[in-house]
Amino acid sequence: MGRALALLGERLETLLSAPDSAPRAKRDPQLINNFLAQGMDILLDAESLLRRWQQHPGERQELSALLDELTTLGEGAHLADLYPVDELCEALLDLYGAVEESSLAVSERFFHEAESAHDALINMLDELAAGQEVSPRPERVQALRELLDEGLDPSATGLIKSDGSRALSISELGAATARLEQAEAPMQADDEIVEIFLEEAVDILESADQALQRWLADPDNSAPLSSLQRDLHTLKGGARMAEVAPVAELAQELESLYEGLVDRRYSHSQHLGLLLRSSHEQLALLLEQLQGQHPLDESRAQIEAVRSYRQQAASTGEAAQGTVEEDRAAQDPELLEIFLEEGFDIIDSSAAALARWQAEPQGRQEVETLLRDLHTLKGGARMVEIAPIGDLAHELEFLFEGLSAGLLQPSPVLFTLLQKSHDRLAQMLDAARAGQPIEPAQKLIDAIHDLSHPRVATGVAAEAALPSTKPEPAAPAAEAAVAGDMVKVSAELLDDLVNLAGETSIFRGRIEQQVNDARTALGEMETTIERMRDQLRRLDTETQGRILSRQQVEAERLGYEEFDPLEMDRHSQLQQLSRALFESASDLLDLKETLDRRNHDAENLLQQQGRINTELQEGLMRTRMVPFERMVPRLKRIVRQVAEELARTWSSWSATPKGKWTATSSNAWSRPWNTCCATPWTTAWNRPRRALRQASRQRGGSAWTCPARAAT
Incomplete structure (x- = not known):
């Protein structure tokens, strides 16, 4: 047994160390921001709960x-x-x-x-919020593992026991198990591994039975469901x-059922309780037969019963619940509007990524992008309680997880199914x-399940037939193309x-006009001051001449004996007033020059403000523009929908999709484009064949051109 555990540990450590050594893609800033916003609230609540x-x-x-x-x-941290x-x-x-x-008992x-771990x-x-690299805390993980080992038997911790240096999450364990099945050739079941599995499986099934009894006794408590999901996954x-x-097939169906219960896609009922009990009894019977080395009974009937319940709940129960969920979403139009805005952006982004991946099927970067987009769309749909979108996105996410892990390979059938699924979303x-009822896409979900399910049903042999391909490292150009922080407006x-x-800009133009009028007034003021100075100069000359003439005449007539000092005083005051007028005129000229300089400075500032305002307005106008190439996936989707309605194949091409136009224009143009595509094609394909010899190839075509000047 010790040798088998060591062998199993070495295999898992080899597989788990591979992705850690590979270069990781740049983290999505939007995911980091969302995780920080939610994570800090969660930790603060958890700290209060712990106290x-x-x-x-x-x-x-x-x-x-x-x-x-x-x-x-x-x-959230894993995503x-x-x-x-x-x-x-x-x-x-x-x-x-x-x-x-x-x-384990508390102490x-x-x-x-x-508390130290929290x-x-x-x-x-805090390190993540400060833009620093998150430092691992191996000492805290080791302390928790040691505490768990001291108070708990190693067999009760699950099938795989970590050595303390690395904690295995559910997603890592599932991916490692899948890669192990794909990498190794089919071999006979190791008796020691089967024996280890039996020992652990019995304990897991006992724990799952206890959790099931607790949930059936208190259906409102979702904690046992999470424990059941983990147990069935292990x-x-x-x-x-x-x-x-x-055992693997039945456990997978039960895990999916418990996942739906955790996500509240299914609800408790008496029929569900009987189905879960019978499924656990079937698992116990299989383990007893395996322990006694007897042939295992066929569990297909129980698997089909669980699967039919899930399908029935998605088609009938969820359809009735869909109206209630739509009413709930309608009660919060703001949340629904935010989801729709982000949802259409995600659909456009995923359509472009799907086209790039279809052109280069060996690239893994686009698969990761599609996986993130679908997870975000699923979370938003669950938040606004639109179950059909969440269910389809969940199945697509599961399919892309298989593609990312290398369990599925790209094929024309796969691309066609993915294209139909994205169009349905x-x-x-x-x-x-539009406020219309949303019908569940059960046929697409069944098709996705049929495409991804055989890798579980056929076991390792079918997976070994797939070519072993190593994920190619992402190109530096793809990493550089990752967008920075964005804010939705x-x-x-x-x-x-x-x-x-x-x-x-209008107010600035009016101020410029007033400044120009002030400059004109200052020019007229300068002319007036010059005219006043000339008049004062002439007045001073005339006054001085008259004073001197009068003094000379009086002196000659009366002589110096009768000279009056008061008369001389009066003439001196007149001269002082004349000089004061000259000084006032000079001061007015200085004031005019000061106002002129201030007016010139104001004109310069207005010119600078005008340039900045023009750049601001042009930037805001460019913000409302979207590249035409972003509309190409939507236009192709419309063409595919019309061709599907008319039961025709289609081909499309685009020329010079490098222009820009406003988002309002693009949204307003979608419906006319739909009509433009549907009307002539319907008319043409319904005419007699002899009148359409050139169109008799049973294929529709479309072409559109966006010149560079279409930005307006």
């Missing part, structure tokens, strides 16, 4: 809430490629899960280590490694925006800003 639990250790309400909070945080955070969350979840299963050391998570988020992975296909978004707000910028 309340420490005050009342006997109560379990806080424990269930802690499990939910840390599960959400771990999923954002924050593996140190995901690792520490997994260690805390294992510790809390052991307490929930009554396998002062337990609360001390848990503080470490907060420090990690059981599925162990059954695949031991090559016990009936776009139609659902259009229906949601509504078109209405942009229009208001453009209008305000235009009004500012």
Whole structure:
């Protein structure tokens, strides 16, 4: 047994070390921002829950809430490629899960280590918010593992036991198991591995039975469902490694069913309880037969029963619930509007990524982009409670996970199915925006399931037939093309800003006109001052001449004996007034020159402000522009929809898609384009064949041209 455990550990460590050494793609800034916004709130709530639990250790309400909070945080960290955070969350979840299963008793050391781990998570988020690299905390993970090992038997921790240096998350375990099945050739089941699997599977099934009983007794408590999902996932992975296909298939169906219960896509009922009990009994029977080395019974009937329940719940129950969910979404139009805006952006982005991937099927960067887009779309649809979009996006996400792990290979059938699925998502978004009922895409979901399911049903042999391909590293150009931080601004707000910028230009023009009028007035003032100075000069000369003439005449007539000093005083005051008038005129000229300089400075400032205002207005106008190439996937989708309605194949091409136009114009143009495509094609294909000899190839075509001047 020790040799088998060592062999199993070496295989998993070899596979798990491969992706860590490969270069990772640049993290999505939007995912990081969303994770920071939600993660800090989750950690603060978790810290408060931990303190309340420490005050009342006997109560379990806080424990269930802690499990939910840390599960959400771990999923967000995994999506954002924050593996140190995901690792520490997994260690805390294992510790809390052991307490929930009554396998570990709480103590002062337990609360001390848990509080230290929570503080470490907060420090990690602080580092992330500061733009620093998140530092792993192996000492905290090791401390949690040691605490778990001391109070818990190693066999109770699951099928795979980490050595403390690396915590295995559910997604990593599933991916590693799938890669192990693909990499190794089919071999006979190892008796020692089967024996190990049986020992662990019995414990897992007992734990799952206890969790099922707790949930059936209290259906409103979702904590046992998360535990059931983890147990069935571990059981599925162990059954695949031991090559016990009936157990793996039934465990996978039950895992999907529990996942739907966690996501609230299914609800508790008496029929569901009986189905779950019978499925667990079937698993127990299979394990007993395997332990007794008897032939395993065919579990196809039980698998079909679980699958038919899921399909029926998605087609009938979810259809009835869809109207209720649409009413709920209608009660919050702001949230629905935000989802629709982001949803259409995601559809356009994923359509472009799908086209690039179809042109270069060996590239893995586009698959990761599509996986992120679908996960974001699924989360938004679940938030606004639009189940059909969330279900289809979930199935597509599962399919792309298989492509990313190398379990599926690109093919024309796969591309056709993906194209139809993306078109169906776009139609659902259009229906949601128009307020129409959204029908579930059950046929597409079944087709996706049929395409991805054989890799589980046929076992390792079918997967070994697939060529082993190594993921190619992403090109540097693709990494450089990742967009930076973006802020969504509504078109209405942009229009208001453009209008305000235009009004500012109008006011600036009026001020310029007034400044020009002031300059003209200053010119007239200068002319008036010069004229006044000339008149004062002539007045002074005339006054001086008259005074001298009068003094001479009086002196000759009366003589110096009768000279009057007061008369001389009067003449002196007249001269002083004349000189004062000259000084006032000079001061007016100085004031005019000062006003002239200020007017010139104001003109320069207005010119600078005019240039800045022009750049601002042009920038706002360019913000409202979208590249025409972003519209090409939407136009192609319309052509495909019309061709599908008319049962024709199609071909499309575009010329010079490098122009720009406003988003309002692009949205207004979609419906006329649909009519433009549908009307002539319908008319042409319904004419007699002899009148359409050139159009008798049963193929429709479309062409559009966007000249560079179409930016207006």
